[in-house]
Amino acid sequence: MECEHGPDEDESLAVSLGTPGYGTWARLWNRADPWGDGSIKACAQIGAPGLLATVRGVPLMVMGGSDLAPFLDGLARDFTGWDGTRAWASMDGDLRIDAVFSSRGHVGLTWTTTPWRHEDGNWTASATVLLEAGEQMRHLVGDVHQFLQRPVGDHG
DSSP states (O other): OOOOOOTTSOGGGSEEEEETTEEEEEEEEEEEOTTSSSOEEEEEEEEETTEEEEEEEEEEEOTTSOOHHHHHHHHHHTTTOOSSEEEEEOTTSSEEEEEEEOTTSEEEEEEEEOOTTOTTOOOOEEEEEEEETTHHHHHHHHHHHHHHHSOTTOOO
């Protein structure tokens, strides 16, 4: 699965949070259904000043697996807060998201990439993006649902 993208790429085909070039950010794009069974893989990228890490073929929705959307749904539903850390990881462990609720009404989402298929050894990168627990979190959930449910090849 290729993960190249250019400045002319249609951003409606991606999920982004944070602001690239300013602070920390995370992005999902290049959605694919490689087996034609509704299992969704995508490219994931995190960034921060001096950091850019990309992993390809991250399973976000797998038949019988732990999907990303229900995890985020739970975070949005519990916008008044929770104790400790909630975590989701892709089936292959390439992407992990840890969520921590702050007393100031924000959720810190730490995106950690650890690609196990890397030919030159192991590496890990993390970036934490802060979102307002209410509206910004609901917006992310809506974007992820739309991204995962869009038919492959649909560009609108």
